[in-house]
Every structure is written in structure tokens, then in C-alpha cells.
Amino acid sequence: MNLTGKIAIVTGAGQGIGKAIALRLADAGADVAIMDLNLASAEKVADEIENLGRKAIPIPTDVRYADDVNAAVDKVRTEFGRVDILVNNAGIAGRTLPLTELEESDWNSVIGVNLTGVFLCCKAVIDTMIAQDYGRIVNIASISGKEGNPTMIPYSVSKAGVICLTKALAKEVTDYNIRVNAVSPAVIETPIMEGMAQSTIDYMVGKIPLGRIGKPEEVAAVVNFLASDEVSFVTGQCYDVSGGRATY
Numbered sequence: 001m002n003l004t005g006k007i008a009i010v011t012g013a014g015q016g017i018g019k020a021i022a023l024r025l026a027d028a029g030a031d032v033a034i035m036d037l038n039l040a041s042a043e044k045v046a047d048e049i050e051n052l053g054r055k056a057i058p059i060p061t062d063v064r065y066a067d068d069v070n071a072a073v074d075k076v077r078t079e080f081g082r083v084d085i086l087v088n089n090a091g092i093a094g095r096t097l098p099l100t101e102l103e104e105s106d107w108n109s110v111i112g113v114n115l116t117g118v119f120l121c122c123k124a125v126i127d128t129m130i131a132q133d134y135g136r137i138v139n140i141a142s143i144s145g146k147e148g149n150p151t152m153i154p155y156s157v158s159k160a161g162v163i164c165l166t167k168a169l170a171k172e173v174t175d176y177n178i179r180v181n182a183v184s185p186a187v188i189e190t191p192i193m194e195g196m197a198q199s200t201i202d203y204m205v206g207k208i209p210l211g212r213i214g215k216p217e218e219v220a221a222v223v224n225f226l227a228s229d230e231v232s233f234v235t236g237q238c239y240d241v242s243g244g245r246a247t248y
């Protein structure tokens with residue numbers, strides 16, 4: 001799972017799972033662009049990566065907007081010359097409420113970051129990956145995208161969309177050495193949980209056979225594999241990192 005010489009983009013890598021992924025890919029040898037809404041946290045992660053002896057560039061980016069995403073990816077191409085790995089990790093949970101209490105704005109904000117953001121980032125790198133005849137895309141979905149979590153309708157739907165985008169795009173680029181896969185974590189200990197209702201968290205943890213919350217590093221380990229050359233005969237798949245929650 002060595003990534004020496006590879007150039008990776010990780011969105012939402014300023015904290016949580018994205019940070020763990022960025023550090024893991026750098027530890028495996030990749031140089032990393034950290035695209036996050038929050039420049040200060042992206043800069044801190046970039047410093048940690050530089051301390052590992054790799055190159056890192058923090059790029060303030062809002063994945064909801066094509067102009068932002070395209071400018072960020074242009075910067076990566078200019079600084080590093082190529083894009084080998086894209087990890088679409090940026091995501092928000094949105095408000096955890098039943099449908100009766102949700103507003104249209106709840107739907108639009110979650111779909112905008114979690115699904116439109118993945119579409120825009122894939123679109124921004126895919127021509128480069130085709131021209132290189134090399135690419136690894138890893139989309140961070142969620143177990144909720146397979147099973148549908150109550151009080152998380154926009155989130156669950158966005159993640160179901162991410163899984164399907166993964167499968168469809170994977171089949172579009174089979175003529176090239178490009179692999180597109182997804183990861184579906186169950187509850188992972190990160191700041192995203194701070195805004196969630198405790199009852200929603202209890203519901204999710206209660207469904208995990210291993211009986212505990214996961215760690216960001218446990219997601220990053222699977223992403224390292226999916227971002228590597230070793231994934232040569234695997235594409236369009238969704239890997240669960242869910243403590244055994246998924247039954248399919």
C-alpha cells in the first residue's frame with residue numbers, strides 16, 4: 001500500500017476522518033493537498049504532514065461550488081503536476097430531525113456538500129486522470145446510505161447517492177487505469193457528532209455488533225488500500241468500516 005511519489009487530494013481534511021486519511025496517505029509516501037472550508041485547520045494538518053517529510057498544501061475550498069473546486073484542483077496541478085488520488089471526504093450531518101421538522105434548506109445544504117461536492121470534485125480531476133491513464137478515487141459514504149437512518153433523511157439520501165455515483169463512474173472509466181470505490185463508515189469518533197442528538201448516536205451505536213464507536217484511523221487504513229496500486233482488480237465497490245453493522 002506504498003504511495004511513494006503519488007499526489008493526493010483529500011477534501012475536508014482539516015479534522016476528523018479526513019485528517020486521519022491525509023496523515024495516513026502521507027505516511028504511506030504521498031504528497032497531499034488538503035482542501036477544506038477551514039483554512040486554519042487545513043494549515044495545521046499540512047504542518048503535520050511536512051513533519052512527516054512529505055509535501056502538503058492547504059487550500060481553502062468550498063466543495064459546493066464548481067469555481068472553488070476547479071481553482072483548487074488547478075492549484076494542485078500547478079504545484080504538483082498531476083493528481084493521482086482523490087478522496088472525497090468533506091461532509092456534514094445536517095440537523096438530526098424527523099421529516100416533519102425538516103426544512104427545504106436542510107435538504108439543500110446537506111445534498112450540496114455531501115453529493116454535489118463529490119460530483120464536482122470527481123469532475124474536476126477526471127480528465128487529468130484519464131490523460132495520465134492513472135487514478136484512484138475514494139468516496140467517503142456512510143452506512144446510512146445503505147440502510148437509511150431515521151432523523152437523517154437528507155444525510156442518508158446524500159450518501160446513497162455517493163455510493164451510486166461511485167458505481168456509475170467506476171464503469172465509465174474502465175478503459176483507463178482508474179479505480180473508483182467508496183467507504184461506508186458507521187459511527188466514528190469525530191467532531192461531526194457534536195451537533196447530533198444523543199438519541200441518534202445511541203441508535204447508531206446500538207446497531208454495531210462490535211459494540212463500540214470506530215476510530216478515524218480505522219477508516220484511513222481501508223482508504224489507504226483503496227488509494228493504492230493494490231486495488232487493481234477492485235472498482236465500483238463500497239467497503240464498510242462499520243464494526244459489522246452492514247448485512248450486505
Ligand SMILES: NC(=O)c1ccc[n+]([C@@H]2O[C@H](COP(=O)([O-])OP(=O)(O)OC[C@H]3O[C@@H](n4cnc5c(N)ncnc54)[C@H](O)[C@@H]3O)[C@@H](O)[C@H]2O)c1
Pocket residue numbers: 011012013014015016017018035036037038041061062063064088089090091092093113140141142143184185186187188189190191192193
Ligand atoms: N464521523 C462519523 O461517524 C461518520 C460516519 C459515516 C460517514 N462519515 C463521513 O465521513 C466524512 C468525514 O466526517 P467527519 O466525522 O470527519 O466530519 P468532521 O465534521 O469532523 O469534519 C468534516 C470536515 O469537512 C470540512 N467541510 C465541511 N463542509 C465543507 C465544504 N463545504 N467544503 C469543504 N470542506 C468542508 C470541515 O471543515 C471539516 O474539516 C463525512 O463525509 C461524513 O459524512 C462520518
